[in-house]
Amino acid sequence: MPLVHRVLPPEPVASLDAYVEHFGGGRGLNAAREIGSERIIALLDKSGLRGRGGAGFPTGTKWRTVWDNRSAVLPSTVVVNGAEGEPGTLKDRTILRSNPYHVLEGALIAAIAVGADHVIVGLKRSFEKEAVRVQAAIDELMAAGWSEDIKLELFLGPDEYLYGEETALLETLDGRPPFPRIAPPFRRGFDEVVEHDDDVATGSGLAAHVETAGASDTQVAPPALVDNVETLANVPAILDRGPEWFRTAGTDKSPGTIVCTITGQVEHPGVTEVEMGTTLREAIELIGGGPVAGHTIVALVPGVSNAFIPAALLDTPMTYEDMAGAGSGLGSAGFIVLDDTTDPVAAAAGVIRFLAVESCGQCTPCKQDGLALADLLRRLSLGEADARVIEEIRSRADTVADGARCSIGTQQQVVVNGLLERFAVRPGATPHEPMLIAELKELSETEVVIDTRHADKQPDWTYDDDWSGQSPVDRLTDHRSDEPLEG
Numbered sequence: 001m002p003l004v005h006r007v008l009p010p011e012p013v014a015s016l017d018a019y020v021e022h023f024g025g026g027r028g029l030n031a032a033r034e035i036g037s038e039r040i041i042a043l044l045d046k047s048g049l050r051g052r053g054g055a056g057f058p059t060g061t062k063w064r065t066v067w068d069n070r071s072a073v074l075p076s077t078v079v080v081n082g083a084e085g086e087p088g089t090l091k092d093r094t095i096l097r098s099n100p101y102h103v104l105e106g107a108l109i110a111a112i113a114v115g116a117d118h119v120i121v122g123l124k125r126s127f128e129k130e131a132v133r134v135q136a137a138i139d140e141l142m143a144a145g146w147s148e149d150i151k152l153e154l155f156l157g158p159d160e161y162l163y164g165e166e167t168a169l170l171e172t173l174d175g176r177p178p179f180p181r182i183a184p185p186f187r188r189g190f191d192e193v194v195e196h197d198d199d200v201a202t203g204s205g206l207a208a209h210v211e212t213a214g215a216s217d218t219q220v221a222p223p224a225l226v227d228n229v230e231t232l233a234n235v236p237a238i239l240d241r242g243p244e245w246f247r248t249a250g251t252d253k254s255p256g257t258i259v260c261t262i263t264g265q266v267e268h269p270g271v272t273e274v275e276m277g278t279t280l281r282e283a284i285e286l287i288g289g290g291p292v293a294g295h296t297i298v299a300l301v302p303g304v305s306n307a308f309i310p311a312a313l314l315d316t317p318m319t320y321e322d323m324a325g326a327g328s329g330l331g332s333a334g335f336i337v338l339d340d341t342t343d344p345v346a347a348a349a350g351v352i353r354f355l356a357v358e359s360c361g362q363c364t365p366c367k368q369d370g371l372a373l374a375d376l377l378r379r380l381s382l383g384e385a386d387a388r389v390i391e392e393i394r395s396r397a398d399t400v401a402d403g404a405r406c407s408i409g410t411q412q413q414v415v416v417n418g419l420l421e422r423f424a425v426r427p428g429a430t431p432h433e434p435m436l437i438a439e440l441k442e443l444s445e446t447e448v449v450i451d452t453r454h455a456d457k458q459p460d461w462t463y464d465d466d467w468s469g470q471s472p473v474d475r476l477t478d479h480r481s482d483e484p485l486e487g
Contacts, residue, residue, distance in 0.1 A: 003286060004249065006257050007233045008273040012098045016140040019101040028236030029146065032109040037067055040113040040239065047243035048255040049235070052091075053081060053228030054305055054331045056254075056320040059235075063225060065186045066114040071222035075117040077189050078110045079173065079226045082123045082130065083157060083164040086303040087354060087450070089334030090440045091259040092229035094271045096123075096130045099233070100137040104152065106232030108141075109239060111150045114225050118151045122169050125156040126441075160461060160472075161358035161439070165406050166226040168360075177476045179360045180406035189224030230259055250276030254319035258330070261443070262288035264337035265295060268445045274318070281314040284337060291339050299344050299423070301336035302328055304351045304437065305411050307418025308344055309335075327418065336437075343432040348419045349377035350437035355412050357459050361471020366409035369400040371459060373416060383431035390425065 009023070019025035032040050045060030070076055080103060084092040096103065107119045121138075123131055131154060138152045160178050162168045166185055168178035234256060238246050247255040254276040260283050263269040267289030274283055280300065284290060291297050300309040306329035309316070316326045323330040338347055356370030373396045379385045380393070397416040401409035419425060438454035458467040460475050468475065 004257050004273050004275055006237065006249070006273065007099075007102075007230060008095060008259055008271075009099050013101060016101055016137070016144060019099065023099075023102070024240055025101055025105065025236070026146065028239035029105050029108055031239045032112045037113050037115065040109065041067065043238060043243055044113075044235070047238045047246040048253070049231070049238060049246065050254065050320060051228055052230035052234070052258065052332070054086070054303075054329075056330060059227070059231055062186075062227070063110065063113050066223050066225045069186045069223045070115050074222040076114050076222050077118045077120065077224045078107050078114065078116045079166075079169060079185075079224055080104075080107050080119065080121040080229060080232060081164060081166060081169055081226050082121055082127070082134075082229045083169060084127075084229075084332075085124070085159075085161040085164045085439050086305065086332045086334055087351075087437045087439055088263055088301060088303050088336045089261050089332045090271050090443045091261055091332060091334065093127060093130050095229055095233055095259060097133055100130075100134050101141070102236050103229050103233045104134075104137055104141055105146070106235035107227075108147060108150055108152075109235050110225055110227060110232065114223075116225065117149060118153070119147075120153050120155050120173060122155050122157055122163075122173065124159050124163065126159050127156075131156060159439075161354070162360055162406070162408070168406070169226060170224060177360075177472065179362055179473055182405060185224045185226050189222050251317070251319050251321075253321050254330075258318060258333045260287060260318070261332075261334040261440070262337065263440070263443065263448050264288075264301070264335070265292050265297075265339035265342065266290065266337050267292060269443055269448045270445060271443060276319050277317045279315050279317050280309065280335070283318060283335070284314070288337065291337065295339040295341060297337055297339055298342065299338045299347070301338065301347050301351065301437070303331045303334050304355055304415065305329060305331045305407070307414050308348070308422065310422050327422075334440075342435070343381065343430070344419060344423045345377060345425060345429070346381040346432035347435045347437065348415055349374060349381045350435035351415050352377055352412055353434065354437045354454065355408050355415075357454070357457050357461075359408050359459075359471075361459075361473040362405050363403050363409060365399050365402045366404060366412070367459065367471050369396045370409070370412050372396050373400060373412060377416075378434050380425070380427070381432050381434050383428065386427045390420070390427065394420065 013019050041064050049059040050056040135154050157163050157172045163178040165180050167181035172178045250256045257273050259273045261271045270287040272287045297311045309328050313326045353374040356374045359367045361367040376393045397413050401413045438451040442449040456463050460468045460470045461472045
């Protein structure tokens with residue numbers, strides 16, 4: 001399949017005027033204002049657009065849920081989740097650098113659809129290029145009158161992986177550390193409407209068993225719609241050109257395109273847009289130039305959210321249904337290629353260490369079992385383990401997701417169990433140093449830059465020489481997110 005340019009233009013869009021002139025900018029927003037909420041959501045339903053943040057949840061269903069739970073007291077909020085932190089992925093930042101205008105237009109359409117008067121774009125403070133680009137685009141849109149009575153705002157948050165989890169993102173917007181809630185965004189957004197601050201126990205998940213603000217002006221908060229950058233970038237063209245046009249690419253259950261990142265042991269890394277249904281093997285060839293000459297692919301690491309993919313499954317189409325059928329997942333379509341010079345156990349040790357460090361500690365098994373798993377896999381990777389270590393790995397994987405508030409515990413479980421089931425994991429194999437798995441900071445055809453500082457990050461989210469023994473939730477309970485996290 002050829003490369004496509006629906007979401008990722010071949011060259012960066014220089015200005016709002018260029019977006020309007022060459023890409024039909026504004027036509028989707030104008031259509032949305034004419035047809036209103038119910039029709040907008042119906043068109044998204046018909047298009048089959050699924051969230052590009054990882055889970056692939058139907059976008060129309062998500063928007064309808066927020067609309068159905070809207071408050072009779074306060075308007076909702078739309079949050080653009082640009083807190084990209086999945087290792088092996090640079091898609092959202094690439095989109096924002098290339099064309100932030102259709103992301104913002106999509107967010108304004110979303111605001112009309114769910115009855116919101118406020119759009120917030122959440123980025124990490126470290127995303128300096130993207131922040132400059134987005135703020136400039138916001139200024140252009142507001143000067144041109146696109147936002148009308150909808151406030152557009154850029155928010156810069158911490159570098160923690162959990163900042164990208166949608167309820168943790170809402171916590172951060174409301175001035176607290178990125179600790180996931182129990183309550184989903186459609187039941188509670190980020191604007192508090194209780195009478196006293198003491199009435200809000202966000203860390204305990206208070207809002208998990210209360211109504212939204214629609215029932216009473218003393219309830220916790222109106223809902224929020226949190227959507228990924230790539231998801232929203234697809235919306236304007238659907239409103240402008242119609243759901244039938246959107247479905248001319250991709251498959252019936254996974255229509256459209258996907259922005260895919262390929263790194264690891266390939267001829268050259270890259271970020272490019274392809275049709276849904278493109279196989280993994282085709283994507284590696286199209287985007288990465290294939291495996292390094294003279295070597296063969298052993299496995300793919302699909303970020304840190306899904307099971308590793310063995311070479312035997314490289315002909316799996318990149319769709320949500322096919323990737324699930326292959327025992328893994330599409331996630332954010334970022335794939336780290338492992339060849340015959342690397343080791344899946346070493347990669348898994350890096351993945352589990354990343355997740356265990358990034359766990360907030362609200363759920364004890366996620367943090368403690370995760371750290372234990374990371375150490376056990378490190379020992380196995382270095383050839384310092386026996387059969388009892390593998391049995392302990394199995395045992396810890398059984399409990400790491402117990403009581404999980406977010407997906408990190410489950411991610412650890414899925415990665416470990418997939419490793420044990422799909423690869424020849426045994427004591428005494430050729431030793432390999434555990435891989436450093438961390439966020440991508442930059443990427444070009446000749447270079448991949450990852451956050452090497454993560455190797456020194458402690459489980460309490462500091463960079464101190466020694467770990468304090470605390471979890472982030474113990475250390476930062478009284479912290480406000482308008483104060484930079486330590487380290």
